[in-house]
Amino acid sequence: xxxxxxxxxxxxxxxxxxxxxxxxxxxxxxxxxxxxxxxxxxxxxxxxxxxxxxxxxxxxxxxxxxxxxxxxxxxxxxxxxxxxxxxxxxxxxxxxxxxxxxxxxxxxxxxxxxxxxxxxxxxxxxxxxxxxxxxxxxxxxxxxxxxxxxxxxxxxxxxxxxxxxxxxxxxxxxxxxxxxxxxxxxxxxxxxxxxxxxxxxxxxxxxxxxxxxxxxxxxxxxxxxxxxxxxxxxxxxxxxxxxxxxxxxxxxxxxxxxxxxxxxxxxxxxxxxxxxxxxxxxxxxxxxxxxxxxxxxxxxxxxxxxxxxxxxxxxxxxxxxxxxxxxxxxxxxxxxxxxxxxxxxxxxxxxxxxxxxxxxxxxxxxxxxxxxxxxxxxxxxxxxxxxxxxxxxxxxxxxxxxxxxxxxxxxxxxxxxxxxxxxxxxxxxxxxxxxxxxxxxxxxxxxxxxxxxxxxxxxxxxxxxxxxxxxxxxxxxxxxxxxxxxxxxxxxxxxxxxxxxxxxxxxxxxxxxxxxxxxxxxxxxxxxxxxxxxxxxxxxxxxxxxxxxxxxxxxxxxxxxxxxxxxxxxxxxxxxxxxxxxxxxxxxxxxxxxxxxxxxxxxxxxxxxxxxxxxxxxxxxxxxxxxxxxxxxxxxxxxxxxxxxxxxxxxxxxxxxxxxxxxxxxxxxxxxxxxxxxxxxxxxxxxxxxxxxxxxxxxxxxxxxxxxxxxxxxxxxxxxxxxxxxxxxxxxxxxxxxxxxxxxxxxxxxxxxxxxxxxxxxxxxxxxxxxxxxxxxxxxxxxxxxxxxxxxxxxxxxxxxxxxxxxxxxxxxxxxxx
Numbered sequence: 180x181x182x183x184x185x186x187x188x189x190x191x192x193x194x195x196x197x198x199x200x201x202x203x204x205x206x207x208x209x210x211x212x213x214x215x216x217x218x219x220x221x222x223x224x225x226x227x228x229x230x231x232x233x234x235x236x237x238x239x240x241x242x243x244x245x246x247x248x249x250x251x252x253x254x255x256x257x258x259x260x261x262x263x264x265x266x267x268x269x270x271x272x273x274x275x276x277x278x279x280x281x282x283x284x285x286x287x288x289x290x291x292x293x294x295x296x297x298x299x300x301x302x303x304x305x306x307x308x309x310x311x312x313x314x315x316x317x318x319x320x321x322x323x324x325x326x327x328x329x330x331x332x333x334x335x336x337x338x339x340x341x342x343x344x345x346x347x348x349x350x351x352x353x354x355x356x357x358x359x360x361x362x363x364x365x366x367x368x369x370x371x372x373x374x375x376x377x378x379x380x381x382x383x384x385x386x387x388x389x390x391x392x393x394x395x396x397x398x399x400x401x402x403x404x405x406x407x408x409x410x411x412x413x414x415x416x417x418x419x420x421x422x423x424x425x426x427x428x429x430x431x432x433x434x435x436x437x438x439x440x441x442x443x444x445x446x447x448x449x450x451x452x453x454x455x456x457x458x459x460x461x462x463x464x465x466x467x468x469x470x471x472x473x474x475x476x477x478x479x480x481x482x483x484x485x486x487x488x489x490x491x492x493x494x495x496x497x498x499x500x501x502x503x504x505x506x507x508x509x510x511x512x513x514x515x516x517x518x519x520x521x522x523x524x525x526x527x528x529x530x531x532x533x534x535x536x537x538x539x540x541x542x543x544x545x546x547x548x549x550x551x552x553x554x555x556x557x558x559x560x561x562x563x564x565x566x567x568x569x570x571x572x573x574x575x576x577x578x579x580x581x582x583x584x585x586x587x588x589x590x591x592x593x594x595x596x597x598x599x600x601x602x603x604x605x606x607x608x609x610x611x612x613x614x615x616x617x618x619x620x621x622x623x624x625x626x627x628x629x630x631x632x633x634x635x636x637x638x639x640x641x642x643x644x645x646x647x648x649x650x651x652x653x654x655x656x657x658x659x660x661x662x663x664x665x666x667x668x669x670x671x672x673x674x675x676x677x678x679x680x681x682x683x684x685x686x687x688x689x690x691x692x693x694x695x696x697x698x699x700x701x702x703x704x705x706x707x708x709x710x711x712x713x714x715x716x717x718x719x720x721x722x723x724x725x726x727x728x729x730x731x732x733x734x735x736x737x738x739x740x741x742x743x744x745x746x747x748x749x750x751x752x753x754x755x756x757x758x759x760x761x762x763x764x765x766x767x768x769x770x771x772x773x774x775x776x777x778x779x780x781x782x783x784x785x786x787x788x789x790x791x792x793x794x795x796x797x798x799x800x801x802x803x804x805x806x807x808x809x810x811x812x813x814x815x816x817x818x819x820x821x822x823x824x825x826x827x828x829x830x831x832x833x834x835x836x837x838x839x840x841x842x843x844x845x846x847x848x849x850x851x852x853x854x855x856x857x858x859x860x861x862x863x864x865x866x867x868x869x870x871x872x873x874x875x876x877x878x879x880x881x882x883x884x885x886x887x888x889x890x891x892x893x894x895x896x897x898x899x900x901x902x903x904x905x906x907x908x909x910x911x912x913x914x915x916x917x918x919x920x921x922x923x924x925x926x927x928x929x930x931x932x933x934x935x936x937x938x939x940x941x942x943x944x945x946x947x948x949x950x951x952x953x954x955x956x957x958x959x960x961x962x963x964x965x966x967x968x969x970x971x972x973x974x975x976x977x978x979x980x981x982x983x984x985x986x987x988x989x990x991x992x993x994x995x996x997x
Contacts, residue, residue, distance in 0.1 A: 182382045184308045187275035188374070189319065189364065189382060191250035193222040194326070195242070195273070197264055198255035201229045206279050207255040209328050210316065214253075217332060218323030224249060241267070248272030253326050255279035258312060262297035269305030276302070277326055278311030280345070280369065295372045302373065314369030315345035318352075320362060321388050327365070336361025337390035338463050339383050341376065343368050347395055347453075354457055358598070360464045363388040368396075375400070377408035384412035391463040395421040395456070402705035402817040406445055406728075407884045410818075413446035413628055414878040417621065419459040420447050432710060432726045437702050440726045444735075444818065446628030448621040458614050465601050467579050471548035472619045473499035474612075475541040476522035478553035479529060483585060484522035487553060487608035494616040498522070499547040505540050512536055528559035531568035538569060542576045549579040549615060553608050556589045566593035570600030579603070579618070583611040623738075629843045629882070632732035633823040634813055636772045638765065639674045643776055646672035650804045654779050658805035666800040670785075673769045678788065678796040692788045693745060693759075694718070695795070697766065699774055699783035705817040707774050711767060713745045714786050730813070730820040731771040736764040762794035778807040778815060819885045825945065828896075829937060836905060837898050838941050841890040845881045846874075848892070851903040857927040863962045864924045880909075887912050891941050893934060905929055908938040910946055910954065919946050921956040921987075923965075935968045943972065947991040955988045 198207030316327025
């Protein structure tokens with residue numbers, strides 16, 4: 180995974196277009212016409228054998244004849260010529276290629292694979308990035324670049340849209356233009372021979388022009404790569420994903436459920452329909468950040484208010500409990516027939532001022548996170564005047580005001596007024612509440628994103644030797660289903676309760692006992708999955724089944740349980756079944772640890788019972804093992820667990836300190852470390868003199884995937900995530916796993932005391948153990964302490980041509996000097 184050279188695709192300063200432009204409706208002619216009409220300020224250099232088609236532009240007979248290397252080259256010729264052209268572009272110095280979609284007969288699968296291989300081989304020597312083939316193009320409105328087949332252009336905005344469907348991209352652009360919604364980028368992936376969705380997400384995550392990302396896809400090829408990129412993007416900005424359910428409903432677990440679980444775990448919001456996609460884009464373009472999950476509903480009719488409330492409760496939302504002061508204010512201002520409770524029901528003849536008062540009071544109440552106004556047209560007050568009052572009251576509030584204008588032509592102008600003022604406007608109460616619930620779900624998914632389950636159990640004891648002994652015979656036999664006694668020994672090694680061991684009844688369950696099914700299944704894209712749902716008769720075909728990606732901790736296990744009917748039956752306002760939920764969470768974490776430790780386990784089905792007295796007891800277990808493959812343990816997972824095994828206590832200046840991988844909850848600690856640096860250290864480490872890093876940058880520093888980046892912090896023996904760490908060191912690993920870039924920061928008052936050497940050796944040892952060949956970086960010549968540290972641990976130093984920067988490199992095949 181890499182964003183290497185993607186800047187030439189997303190921020191080109193010049194471009195070439197290769198093709199034939201003589202036929203008006205040809206791919207080449209449409210692309211060139213859009214390029215010229217877009218207002219791109221850089222050079223456009225047509226390469227063609229038909230000069231008149233380019234109009235006033237100077238044309239060139241070949242790539243080699245171009246006066247300068249183009250940042251981006253758009254190719255719209257026969258596919259057979261593409262590999263040769265890519266090689267010529269590399270020789271000329273180009274770094275990015277967009278392969279368009281000329282009309283051509285479908286090739287065989289083998290011919291397609293050979294063509295893809297030739298394209299990649301041609302690109303590899305110069306590290307050229309390829310978008311496509313069969314891409315309908317790229318639109319970058321901020322640059323005036325329209326290198327696409329779109330029938331219309333787009334306005335500049337802050338939302339990026341990425342799609343695997345050219346037709347959907349065209350529809351989205353047309354829809355957005357009608358609503359005056361702009362984009363930072365519109366991109367069609369095509370057949371993604373090189374640049375895929377994960378690469379694009381990686382780039383957009385750090386793009387200053389993009390505030391939010393919307394993507395559409397049917398499938399991804401590499402689950403771990405996708406999850407790493409999606410999680411990194413979602414840490415910095417909202418990500419909305421449209422992934423249709425497709426035809427996979429008959430599979431167990433269904434592909435739709437797997438993708439839904441993956442997207443939730445990535446901190447994104449998944450939608451499954453075009454309507455929801457359009458709604459989501461509008462929310463991203465116009466909405467304020469959501470502060471919480473409590474909604475205040477204001478309506479001029481009891482029935483619409485009830486419909487909205489019912490939809491809110493069914494979707495897991497909640498009404499705001501307005502303060503007594505707010506209730507008193509409303510009660511004093513409203514006539515007797517108006518209700519000051521939530522929902523707030525206004526009289527049919529309420530004037531615009533009363534709507535404004537109600538909305539203003541709700542926005543001023545700290546218990547209200549968002550407000551929904553539902554208006555039904557009446558003969559007593561103008562809907563347009565009410566919309567204007569609503570818009571004026573909502574302006575500058577910093578909170579979301581949603582509105583529903585229930586009716587037809589008589590409220591069309593009110594909808595327009597509300598939308599123009601940034602108030603989200605909808606046709607029905609259910610639609611408006613559905614959008615609010617989507618925002619709430621996104622917020623909950625962001626909480627899941629922060630979870631970093633450890634690689635080693637902390638809540639229970641594991642006998643790993645006994646577990647491996649239980650599977651050894653089956654592995655030696657080339658894989659098979661474990662016998663009953665082997666399965667029992669395996670579960671006992673993880674502390675999972677057995678009904679036979681407790682002397683419990685294993686026949687038909689007694690009254691009041693809940694039957695459950697827990698399991699592990701494999702997915703070709705995302706690796707091992709954990710399943711949970713209703714057990715007993717009919718469980719094999721039951722729809723009450725939820726899927727989660729491992730690893731799990733108690734928060735993630737609880738969320739998995741809550742997505743099933745059997746799990747929801749344990750919830751309640753008084754939480755009478757909290758002990759049962761905790762017992763279920765423990766069992767799910769034990770299953771998660773089992774597949775983290777034992778790469779040979781391929782399938783697991785546990786029929787279990789839950790009782791208040793005995794907790795979770797397994798009555799039947801089916802366990803299948805296979806010989807371990809190339810990816811072992813957690814390496815099979817789409818999400819790597821927090822690598823607890825890398826924690827290390829070391830002695831430093833007469834005391835013990837802890838070196839451990841960084842965690843998402845270290846944001847405050849890293850913020851304090853940055854604040855403790857003097858101005859010189861700030862400039863050397865972060866290339867700026869800002870003592871308070873933005874929230875997005877702190878997230879990038881602390882929310883890492885432990886795969887393409889590793890960071891260790893040093894803390895004193897207390898290991899309080901809220902304290903100031905003593906220092907931090909990190910390595911950004913290049914996609915080929917051959918080299919890693921190194922950076923370090925120490926508290927300014929601790930420099931020169933040996934801590935830097937301890938941290939540097941920690942990251943070197945990690946990189947060497949991972950098989951990385953070289954660790955490198957750059958230092959300003961004025962950073963004398965860092966230069967001494969680099970020399971002291973064996974780095975080779977070289978002054979770069981600018982004479983202000985020193986490059987340092989350390990081959991890891993040899994031992995580090997003492």
